[in-house]
Amino acid sequence: MKFRCAGLTPESIVDGPGFRFTVWTQGCLHHCKGCHNPQTWDMNGGFEADTDEVFEQIINDPLLDGVTLSGGDPFYQAKPMAELARRIHAFKDFPLNVIAFTGFDFEELIAQATDENGYMELLRECDYIIDGRFILEQRSLELKFRGSRNQRFIDVKASLSSGSTVTLSDEQLSLM
DSSP states (O other), X not given: XXXXXXXXXXXXXXXXXXXXXXXXXXXXXXXXXXXXXXXXOOTTOSEEEEHHHHHHHHHTOTTOOEEEEESSOGGGGHHHHHHHHHHHHHOOSSOOEEEEEOSSOHHHHHHHOOTTTOHHXXXXXXXXXXXXXXXXXXXXXXXXXXXXXXXXXXXXXXXXXXXXXXXXXXXXXXXX
């Protein structure tokens, strides 16, 4: 499945816990003041990529702990990102978790989910999300994997199962 890609980082230690492959999706309408990646805002920028080719790159690195979907905002391309995440979870040679960074709030994604936008499809394939727009005035370099204090590290599976948002603390993240 094709998607707009801003770039790929095959070996990252800063985009979530462990050793990660990061997919930088192209396109974001949040336009957060102080955004770290404003070059990813243009919905038509970047380049066309294929989930099959990206998947092949991912499974060729047995040292990976997981895959991070970032951007841009992967939820603007929820269907191809869900397809990629589904394939990652189905790959049994070495288990990988999937994390997505999004400017949407978790509750906002659920409330706005439709079959057409694929938000729930991608949420169901994510193990964790970091949600919320980056707020420059709440920026902190002390937070694990988040840029501003309003952002949450959410256990998606536990949240969907319980019907309420389950967040992880920095202490819990240190154990991952």
